[in-house]
Amino acid sequence: MIHRPENLTVYGAVGSGSIAVEAALTLLGIDYELVEAPTWEGEAERAKVAPLNPLKQIPTLVFPDGEVMTESSAMLLWLADAYPEAGLAPGLTDPRRRQFLRWMSYIPASIYSMFWVLDEPSRLAAGPEAEAVIQERTIERIADCWRMMDEQVEPGTYIQGEQLTVLDLYVTVVSRWRPRRRRFYEVAPKLAEVVRRVDEHPLLQEFWAKRFPLEGGWEG
Structure with a gap:
C-alpha cells in the first residue's frame, strides 16, 4: 500500500517543469507549499534548491519526512499511482x-x-x-x-x-x-x-x- 502524504513542498516556478506536477496536484485537490525558485535567474535562486537537489534544478519535491524526489516524470508517476481513484494513469494490469x-x-x-x-x-x-x-x-x-x-x-x-x-x-x-x-x-x-x-x-x-x-x- 502506498503511503499518501499530502503536506508536500514543491520547488518550482511559473512556466517551468514544475507546472505539470502542480497541475496534477491541483486535479487531485492536494494542497502543497510552493517555493518559487526560477533557477535560471541566477545563483540566489539556485541556492534555494541546492541543499535538496545537487543539480540545482526544479521541480524538486519534498515530503513531510524530509525525503526528496527530483525528476518531473517520477513525480507524476508517483502521484498517479498513489491516488489511483483519480484515474491519472492506467493501472498496473491495464493493457495501456x-x-x-x-x-x-x-x-x-x-x-x-x-x-x-x-x-x-x-x-x-x-x-x-x-x-x-x-x-x-x-x-x-x-x-x-x-x-x-x-x-x-x-x-x-x-x-x-x-x-x-x-x-x-x-x-x-x-x-x-x-x-x-x-x-x-x-x-x-x-x-x-x-x-x-x-x-x-x-x-x-x-x-x-x-x-x-x-x-x-x-x-x-
Missing part, C-alpha cells in the same frame, strides 16, 4: 500501461533533456556562431521528436483514450516551450488536438492563468 510508461519516459529522455542545451548553448559551444547552430539544430531535434511521437499514438479525447492522465499534462506543458505551439501543431497534429483540450480543461483554468498564463503570442 506499457505505452503509458513508454511515453512518460520518452518525453524527459528525448525532449525535456534537450532544453539543457537549448537554454544555454554555451555549455557545449565555443562561441556565438556555434551557439546559434546548436540552438537551431536542437530546436529541429525537439520538433522531430514530437513528430515521431505523434506518428505512433492514436489519441481519443486524450492521448490514451477518454481519460485525462498525467501524460496529457506532461505533453501539454512541455509543448508550450520552444519551438512553441505553432510548430508543435504542424509536426504533431494529433497531439495538438489533445493539448488544446487540456489547455481548456475547466478544472485547470484558474491554475493555468496563475502558473502558466497563455499570453498574447505565446503560441509562437
Whole structure:
C-alpha cells in the first residue's frame, strides 16, 4: 500500500517543469507549499534548491519526512499511482500501461533533456556562431521528436483514450516551450488536438492563468 502524504513542498516556478506536477496536484485537490525558485535567474535562486537537489534544478519535491524526489516524470508517476481513484494513469494490469510508461519516459529522455542545451548553448559551444547552430539544430531535434511521437499514438479525447492522465499534462506543458505551439501543431497534429483540450480543461483554468498564463503570442 502506498503511503499518501499530502503536506508536500514543491520547488518550482511559473512556466517551468514544475507546472505539470502542480497541475496534477491541483486535479487531485492536494494542497502543497510552493517555493518559487526560477533557477535560471541566477545563483540566489539556485541556492534555494541546492541543499535538496545537487543539480540545482526544479521541480524538486519534498515530503513531510524530509525525503526528496527530483525528476518531473517520477513525480507524476508517483502521484498517479498513489491516488489511483483519480484515474491519472492506467493501472498496473491495464493493457495501456506499457505505452503509458513508454511515453512518460520518452518525453524527459528525448525532449525535456534537450532544453539543457537549448537554454544555454554555451555549455557545449565555443562561441556565438556555434551557439546559434546548436540552438537551431536542437530546436529541429525537439520538433522531430514530437513528430515521431505523434506518428505512433492514436489519441481519443486524450492521448490514451477518454481519460485525462498525467501524460496529457506532461505533453501539454512541455509543448508550450520552444519551438512553441505553432510548430508543435504542424509536426504533431494529433497531439495538438489533445493539448488544446487540456489547455481548456475547466478544472485547470484558474491554475493555468496563475502558473502558466497563455499570453498574447505565446503560441509562437
